Amino acid sequence: MIRASRSVTANIAEGYGRFHFQENIQYCRQARGSLYELIDHLSCGFDEDYFEKNEVSSLKKETIRAIKLVNGYIGYLNRTKVNYAKEPDIDYSINESTNNEINE
Numbered sequence: 162m163i164r165a166s167r168s169v170t171a172n173i174a175e176g177y178g179r180f181h182f183q184e185n186i187q188y189c190r191q192a193r194g195s196l197y198e199l200i201d202h203l204s205c206g207f208d209e210d211y212f213e214k215n216e217v218s219s220l221k222k223e224t225i226r227a228i229k230l231v232n233g234y235i236g237y238l239n240r241t242k243v244n245y246a247k248e249p250d251i252d253y254s255i256n257e258s259t260n261n262e263i264n265e
Contacts (some may be wrong), residue, residue, distance in 0.1 A: 168195040182242035
């Protein structure tokens with residue numbers, strides 16, 4: 162469960178660092194897969210009596226919310242990719258303020 166949950170943020174970060182829409186989307190899909198893997202682990206943990214029903218329900222709701230957020234980000238990337246194809250002169254790269262926030 163720890164590996165699956167860490168894989169989510171690691172894949173999103175790696176995809177973001179690729180600077181290509183399609184690669185970013187692919188890594189987000191992998192992140193989404195890890196979220197579904199986490200739901201499966203919750204079910205298995207409940208079956209083996211590691212979790213109470215209310216714990217599983219709460220964690221599953223949070224995981225589904227995360228899946229919806231990743232789906233929304235994938236949709237955003239797809240829309241941006243299409244717009245970029247129409248108007249390639251627009252700069253979609255990271256701006257200096259974002260780089261400064263990372264370095265602080």
